[in-house]
Amino acid sequence: xxxxxxxxxxxxxxxxxxxxxxxxxxxxxxxxxxxxxxxxxxxxxxxxxxxxxxxxxxxxxxxxxxxxxxxxxxxxxxxxxxxxxxxxxxxxxxxxxxxxxxxxxxxxxxxxxxxxxxxxxxxxxxxxxxxxxxxxxxxxxxxxxxxxxxxxxxxxxxxxxxxxxxxxxxxxxxxxxxxxxxxxxxxxxxxxxxxxxxxxxxxxxxxxxxxxxxxxxxxxxxxxxxxxxxxxxxxxxxxxxxxxxxxxxxxxxxxxxxxxxxxxxx
Ligand code: MLT
Numbered sequence: 422x423x424x425x426x427x428x429x430x431x432x433x434x435x436x437x438x439x440x441x442x443x444x445x446x447x448x449x450x451x452x453x454x455x456x457x458x459x460x461x462x463x464x465x466x467x468x469x470x471x472x473x474x475x476x477x478x479x480x481x482x483x484x485x486x487x488x489x490x491x492x493x494x495x496x497x498x499x500x501x502x503x504x505x506x507x508x509x510x511x512x513x514x515x516x517x518x519x520x521x522x523x524x525x526x527x528x529x530x531x532x533x534x535x536x537x538x539x540x541x542x543x544x545x546x547x548x549x550x551x552x553x554x555x556x557x558x559x560x561x562x563x564x565x566x567x568x569x570x571x572x573x574x575x576x577x578x579x580x581x582x583x584x585x586x587x588x589x590x591x592x593x594x595x596x597x598x599x600x601x602x603x604x605x606x607x608x609x610x611x612x613x614x615x616x617x618x619x620x621x622x623x624x625x626x627x628x629x630x631x632x633x634x635x636x637x638x639x640x641x642x643x644x645x646x647x648x649x650x651x652x653x654x655x656x657x658x659x660x661x662x663x664x665x666x667x668x669x670x671x672x673x674x675x676x677x678x679x680x681x682x683x684x685x686x687x
Pocket of ligand 1: 514517
């Protein structure tokens with residue numbers, strides 16, 4: 422693995438690369454960083470270049486506040502171009518999926534497939550927007566600890582080991598409060614992308630956790646008939662975090678999707 426940086430609007434952004442070949446961009450979700458993929462990456466097909474960014478305010482990347490999903494999608498393109506790639510399969514976990522969809526709308530010719538890992542194309546309803554703004558205000562005033570005490574356990578299946586939950590809690594504890602608040606506001610202002618999914622001609626992966634309470638299965642399944650070509654993977658022992666709850670199954674689903682995209686793009 423190699424650690425690299427780009428400067429975007431005068432802010433330093435870190436990303437990791439491993440392997441070589443066609444590009445696979447893998448975007449983490451809210452509060453996480455590139456480390457969240459560390460169990461999955463060694464199990465992915467060795468024939469590709471994996472690009473794993475750390476979004477602004479996550480990992481080593483500088484905070485940007487305010488920030489938007491659009492801004493982060495542009496940043497993904499800058500990173501891809503820094504690696505001299507003009508095509509990729511783009512995979513995003515949860516908030517990372519919102520960025521992947523925005524990216525596919527802005528750069529349709531680049532995208533060879535979209536992977537939504539515990540993610541979806543719908544915008545927030547009014548109640549969700551209000552609760553995000555309240556949470557952002559709360560953590561700006563009080564720090565993130567009380568918010569995370571409630572939020573982090575909800576990301577996991579009840580059957581998931583407490584060690585895994587604690588691992589994620591430690592990881593997310595390192596994310597600056599300002600970055601978490603900015604991301605909550607960015608998610609609240611994002612637009613619906615279900616029309617994009619309906620128009621999309623390349624493969625779409627929907628990876629879902631049967632025990633996800635943040636994005637329940639029945640809600641995520643609603644979008645599965647939208648694209649022309651879809652691969653649906655339901656992970657029975659995962660909540661919202663299959664990359665650390667069931668890394669082998671998560672990696673296997675990603676490998677088969679990448680393979681699928683390769684066949685469809687030939
Ligand atoms: C995430 O894990 O990125 C968030 O839970 C996404 C969201 O809150 O919509």
